[in-house]
Amino acid sequence: MAVSERGPRERMVFSAAQLIRRDGVGPTGMRDVAAHAQAPRGSLQHYFPGGKEQLVNEAVAWAGRYAGNRIARFLAALPEPTPSGLFAEMVRQWTDEYETSGFAGGCPVAAATVDCAESTASTREAASAAFSTWTGSVAEALTGMGVAEERAAALATLMISSLEGAIVIARAERDVRALRTVSGELGPLLDAAVPKTVAD
Amino acid sequence: MAVSERGPRERMVFSAAQLIRRDGVGPTGMRDVAAHAQAPRGSLQHYFPGGKEQLVNEAVAWAGRYAGNRIARFLAALPEPTPSGLFAEMVRQWTDEYETSGFAGGCPVAAATVDCAESTASTREAASAAFSTWTGSVAEALTGMGVAEERAAALATLMISSLEGAIVIARAERDVRALRTVSGELGPLLDAAVPKTVAD
DNA sequence: GGGCTACTATGACCGTTGTCATAGACGGGA
DNA sequence: TCCCGTCTATGACAACGGTCATAGTAGCCC
Numbered sequence: 001m002a003v004s005e006r007g008p009r010e011r012m013v014f015s016a017a018q019l020i021r022r023d024g025v026g027p028t029g030m031r032d033v034a035a036h037a038q039a040p041r042g043s044l045q046h047y048f049p050g051g052k053e054q055l056v057n058e059a060v061a062w063a064g065r066y067a068g069n070r071i072a073r074f075l076a077a078l079p080e081p082t083p084s085g086l087f088a089e090m091v092r093q094w095t096d097e098y099e100t101s102g103f104a105g106g107c108p109v110a111a112a113t114v115d116c117a118e119s120t121a122s123t124r125e126a127a128s129a130a131f132s133t134w135t136g137s138v139a140e141a142l143t144g145m146g147v148a149e150e151r152a153a154a155l156a157t158l159m160i161s162s163l164e165g166a167i168v169i170a171r172a173e174r175d176v177r178a179l180r181t182v183s184g185e186l187g188p189l190l191d192a193a194v195p196k197t198v199a200d
Numbered sequence: 201m202a203v204s205e206r207g208p209r210e211r212m213v214f215s216a217a218q219l220i221r222r223d224g225v226g227p228t229g230m231r232d233v234a235a236h237a238q239a240p241r242g243s244l245q246h247y248f249p250g251g252k253e254q255l256v257n258e259a260v261a262w263a264g265r266y267a268g269n270r271i272a273r274f275l276a277a278l279p280e281p282t283p284s285g286l287f288a289e290m291v292r293q294w295t296d297e298y299e300t301s302g303f304a305g306g307c308p309v310a311a312a313t314v315d316c317a318e319s320t321a322s323t324r325e326a327a328s329a330a331f332s333t334w335t336g337s338v339a340e341a342l343t344g345m346g347v348a349e350e351r352a353a354a355l356a357t358l359m360i361s362s363l364e365g366a367i368v369i370a371r372a373e374r375d376v377r378a379l380r381t382v383s384g385e386l387g388p389l390l391d392a393a394v395p396k397t398v399a400d
Numbered sequence: 401g402g403g404c405t406a407c408t409a410t411g412a413c414c415g416t417t418g419t420c421a422t423a424g425a426c427g428g429g430a
Numbered sequence: 431t432c433c434c435g436t437c438t439a440t441g442a443c444a445a446c447g448g449t450c451a452t453a454g455t456a457g458c459c460c
Binding site: 022023024025026027103104105106109110111113114115116117118119124127128131132154155157158160161162163164165166168169171172173174177178181182184185186189 | 222223224225226227303304305306309310311313314315316317318319324327328330331332354355357358360361362363364365366368369371372373374377378381382384385386389
């Protein structure tokens with residue numbers, strides 16, 4: 001929401017991510033982005049000489065970094081870090097948004113993938129990179145809880161896959177049911193991956 | 201691929217689903233649909249007086265029915281029906297396609313949700329209905345294997361969520377890794393839901 | 401054949417899109 | 431004051447979108 005501060009360039013990237021996650025890449029126009037960012041339309045060609053493609057790619061990259069950074073913050077907020085607790089927190093970010101602000105937006109990276117994976121190679125690569133940094137953050141968090149490295153990567157992929165899918169279903173149904181379900185069902189499986197220690 | 205037979209109307213719905221799943225709803229044009237279906241452009245307004253919205257909605261509904269019907273077929277093809285076996289088959293449908301035909305397409309229902317959930321209410325409802333019939337088919341299959349009814353619904357949601365998310369990641373990465381991962385990781389969890397019987 | 405309905409064929413309209421071209425404003429050094 | 435790089439402001443353009451209007455064809459019943 002902090003739109004006013006930061007430079008116009010960063011605001012436009014941020015706004016692009018917001019509009020993309022709401023309407024998809026295709027229907028989101030450059031003029032809309034400038035208006036939403038309260039930035040001059042003329043700045044578009046100045047900051048993004050690569051056109052829409054560049055703007056979309058930067059928005060996707062921004063979203064990937066954002067998601068990755070959230071993981072560390074979730075981890076810090078957990079009193080006792082467990083895989084299920086982390087996943088619950090990741091899911092909660094979405095249920096909270098949906099319950100307080102409505103089901104307007106999904107994941108911008110998923111939106112970019114769905115809209116551009118076949119048509120725009122560079123955007124597909126940006127989305128891949130975003131998923132990669134996100135998965136990396138989650139896997140790192142899991143290994144920090146004692147999960148074996150290979151397993152952590154697999155579980156991170158599982159967590160993000162389930163979350164992404166549940167987001168789509170939740171938006172379609174306008175109901176957080178799917179999000180709650182995946183969180184609840186996956187919890188025990190995730191915690192089972194951390195080796196048992198005596199008590200504590 | 202069976203484009204030639206069936207009436208023009210059905211072909212157009214089918215083609216719409218194919219194009220949507222490849223490029224998303226926004227970038228898919230009505231003229232493209234008619235061309236892809238080898239159907240006369242003039243027929244569009246005849247069969248779909250509701251315009252693009254109606255066409256998209258029917259394509260989404262068609263995809264939902266298709267996905268639901270596939271479940272029954274997967275089930276029949278399994279020598280010994282298990283939840284993990286069903287899920288593996290659902291996933292294999294995608295890995296097979298991606299490995300033989302490339303990563304061109306995703307799930308049309310997901311694409312419609314991402315592109316239209318906020319902008320077009322009727323399409324969002326169509327997507328919701330599609331997910332519902334799909335989930336229903338999976339849940340029914342699970343109960344047939346002895347899974348308790350409420351649990352079956354939850355697991356069906358989990359399976360479809362993971363699958364949808366993995367599809368998106370696989371397309372972004374152009375790698376079936378994510379699909380294989382969710383299939384492998386979720387298998388044991390799914391099978392654990394069917395009550396143990398002595399032998400057999 | 402006459403009349404009817406189902407379907408097809410095109411061309412035009414109008415809004416929107418991404419992009420470009422051109423020109424203006426601002427701000428600091430020299 | 432002049433210069434120059436950074437940024438802003440607008441108007442125009444060409445392409446494409448969905449939709450409509452109008453006219454045409456095919457087949458069938460009476």
